[in-house]
Amino acid sequence: MVNVPWTAKLALRALKANKMRTLLTMLGIIIGVAAVIAMLAVGTGATRKITEQISTMGSNLLIVLPGSTTSGGIRMGAGTQPTLTAGDAQAISTEAPAVDAVAPVLSGTAQVVYGHQNWSTGIVGTTPAMLTVRDWPLAEGRGFTRADVRNATKVCLLGQTVVDNLFGDEDPVGKDIRIQNLPFTVIGVLAVKGQSVMGQDQDDTIMIPLTTAQTKLFGTAFPGMIRIMLVKAKSTGELDNAQTQITDILRQRHHIGPKQDDDFTVRNLTQIMKTAEQSTKIMTLLLGAIASVSLLVGGIGIMNIMLVSITERTREIGIRMAIGAKTWDIRFQFLMEAFIMSMIGGIGGIIIGMSGSAVLSRIAGWPAVVSPFSIFLAFGFSGAVGIFFGFYPAYKASLLNPIDALRYE
Amino acid sequence: MALIEVDKISKTYTLGDVEVNALRGVSLTIGKGEFVSIMGASGSGKSTFMNILGCLDKPTGGRYLLDGVDISGLDRDELAEIRNGKIGFVFQGFNLLPRTQAIENVELPMFYKGVPAAKRTERARAALSMVGLEDRAKHYPNQLSGGQQQRVAIARALVNEAPIILADEPTGNLDTKTSVEIMDLFRHLNAENGITIILVTHEPDIAEWSRRTIRFMDGQLMSDEERTERHG
Numbered sequence: 153m154v155n156v157p158w159t160a161k162l163a164l165r166a167l168k169a170n171k172m173r174t175l176l177t178m179l180g181i182i183i184g185v186a187a188v189i190a191m192l193a194v195g196t197g198a199t200r201k202i203t204e205q206i207s208t209m210g211s212n213l214l215i216v217l218p219g220s221t222t223s224g225g226i227r228m229g230a231g232t233q234p235t236l237t238a239g240d241a242q243a244i245s246t247e248a249p250a251v252d253a254v255a256p257v258l259s260g261t262a263q264v265v266y267g268h269q270n271w272s273t274g275i276v277g278t279t280p281a282m283l284t285v286r287d288w289p290l291a292e293g294r295g296f297t298r299a300d301v302r303n304a305t306k307v308c309l310l311g312q313t314v315v316d317n318l319f320g321d322e323d324p325v326g327k328d329i330r331i332q333n334l335p336f337t338v339i340g341v342l343a344v345k346g347q348s349v350m351g352q353d354q355d356d357t358i359m360i361p362l363t364t365a366q367t368k369l370f371g372t373a374f375p376g377m378i379r380i381m382l383v384k385a386k387s388t389g390e391l392d393n394a395q396t397q398i399t400d401i402l403r404q405r406h407h408i409g410p411k412q413d414d415d416f417t418v419r420n421l422t423q424i425m426k427t428a429e430q431s432t433k434i435m436t437l438l439l440g441a442i443a444s445v446s447l448l449v450g451g452i453g454i455m456n457i458m459l460v461s462i463t464e465r466t467r468e469i470g471i472r473m474a475i476g477a478k479t480w481d482i483r484f485q486f487l488m489e490a491f492i493m494s495m496i497g498g499i500g501g502i503i504i505g506m507s508g509s510a511v512l513s514r515i516a517g518w519p520a521v522v523s524p525f526s527i528f529l530a531f532g533f534s535g536a537v538g539i540f541f542g543f544y545p546a547y548k549a550s551l552l553n554p555i556d557a558l559r560y561e
Numbered sequence: 562m563a564l565i566e567v568d569k570i571s572k573t574y575t576l577g578d579v580e581v582n583a584l585r586g587v588s589l590t591i592g593k594g595e596f597v598s599i600m601g602a603s604g605s606g607k608s609t610f611m612n613i614l615g616c617l618d619k620p621t622g623g624r625y626l627l628d629g630v631d632i633s634g635l636d637r638d639e640l641a642e643i644r645n646g647k648i649g650f651v652f653q654g655f656n657l658l659p660r661t662q663a664i665e666n667v668e669l670p671m672f673y674k675g676v677p678a679a680k681r682t683e684r685a686r687a688a689l690s691m692v693g694l695e696d697r698a699k700h701y702p703n704q705l706s707g708g709q710q711q712r713v714a715i716a717r718a719l720v721n722e723a724p725i726i727l728a729d730e731p732t733g734n735l736d737t738k739t740s741v742e743i744m745d746l747f748r749h750l751n752a753e754n755g756i757t758i759i760l761v762t763h764e765p766d767i768a769e770w771s772r773r774t775i776r777f778m779d780g781q782l783m784s785d786e787e788r789t790e791r792h793g
Contacts, residue, residue, distance in 0.1 A: 471656045476645020476673040478638040554617045
């Protein structure tokens with residue numbers, strides 16, 4: 153039979169009677185909540201950025217690297233032995249049921265010239281499957297076709313960074329550029345991808361047909377040799393199957409005996425990125441946990457002030473008891489004061505935390521995302537802190553002996 | 562049936578190793594509509610007796626029936642309910658809540674009783690006009706004189722229509738003229754509204770306003786006298 157609005161009014165009046173004290177007590181909660189909000193915002197921002205980068209890389213991605221060479225007992229590391237061929241890529245795309253698409257890559261760096269401008273960039277020789285594998289749409293123009301690959305035509309797709317550096321505002325589609333003095337026709341522009349997880353500018357690239365790269369640009373010692381291949385599995389669940397199938401096909405094609413080591417490596421890139429994402433999430437949690445310590449300290453501040461307040465107001469408690477306040481009337485009154493303090497503090501903290509993380513992200517160029525969840529969390533947490541730390545003082549007040557309380561000076 | 566029936570009650574405190582017998586077997590009855598004063602030196606047990614009568618404390622021995630209800634079997638909250646509905650307290654130091662308007666002070670017991678809002682205001686106004694302070698409803702205690710504050714306290718004691726008013730040295734902080742006004746108010750409430758008034762005092766001329774005086778000494782009743790003529 154507790155009258156909630158009336159108790160809230162009483163509590164507000166008591167808090168207003170000691171404005172400075174109330175404000176200082178709330179400050180503990182304000183700082184705590186603001187810290188939690190800001191930390192979670194920074195952490196969530198970082199996680200979101202990584203997730204975005206993972207999605208720009210293409211989903212369900214496996215990367216196949218050639219094996220390492222060993223000369224005189226010195227192993228040279230993955231990718232040093234030219235063991236992968238376009239034929240391997242073809243075989244995987246036709247024989248592995250868990251694989252959606254395979255993009256073989258032969259890449260190198262080359263100087264690119266258009267008019268008076270020149271630019272040095274990465275040239276990726278590949279097949280039309282690349283755009284599928286990397287989930288990379290075109291901004292304009294068309295992609296190259298199987299026929300382009302078969303005939304080793306000199307066509308190319310430009311990344312946005314290359315366009316910006318060579319063409320400025322000019323429309324590049326249909327123009328001719330020179331890559332290492334060979335003329336190539338620009339047939340399309342790749343959509344903007346932004347930075348990779350490693351901070352590389354993914355738009356600083358040119359794509360050309362694989363065969364063109366092999367025969368005309370980067371003459372290779374072995375015909376059909378490629379550097380790596382990117383493989384897209386049919387689904388996330390098929391990643392492991394795809395990995396096994398690729399390994400089986402390549403072992404068979406490379407005539408590797410049962411006791412011999414693979415001369416290639418299959419890496420699950422998505423897995424690696426997910427691990428990175430996971431660790432950022434743990435980082436976020438950690439930051440939040442550290443910040444919530446200050447919320448805890450704020451809560452102890454509330455308890456402290458409530459205990460002082462109850463001692464000061466012993467006589468008031470005695471009067472209330474004498475005229476009929478029951479145990480829970482008294483308890484509820486003081487709980488309400490603690491609760492209101494922490495809730496107002498919580499709202500203040502949310503506002504400061506949000507504006508703080510906005511400022512932080514602007515100054516540091518760090519993405520900060522205040523999620524509704526973190527607001528909800530901070531709000532709920534500060535309410536809980538108020539009730540938790542308000543309970544003991546309220547409990548103590550409710551157990552006062554009315555006679556002693558009335559006589560208290 | 563007597564409103565208050567006290568049967569051989571005793572109260573023993575333990576202070577460290579020493580046992581203090583504040584009350585030793587007090588028996589008396591007070592009927593509806595009586596105006597009783599309780600006197601005695603300090604340490605005579607009158608305050609302890611008053612606390613027990615007011616259900617702020619429970620006796621360690623004996624029986625106390627208030628309106629037919631045995632108090633000794635009740636818990637904290639049940640005692641609070643009895644205080645709320647059956648007993649109106651008036652204290653020497655007024656004991657109004659600071660920073661709280663007169664009318665809000667008067668409404669306080671009704672909040673704890675759960676009286677609906679509209680009725681609360683109406684009854685609080687009625688109680689204030691009974692003590693002649695209807696025009697001071699919105700004043701805060703520090704804007705009121707001692708006598709006015711005590712009137713607000715009396716209005717608060719009346720507002721739940723308690724049959725008993727327990728007044729502990731109600732004129733102790735007031736000058737003679739105001740004391741007379743307050744005592745006159747008590748007598749009026751007793752005579753016109755039939756409210757039982759129990760008054761603790763050590764001033765004989767205040768006790769003379771009552772019609773029965775009970776004296777305590779060493780935790781026991783020393784005398785219990787009825788007064789036939791009324792104070793003029």
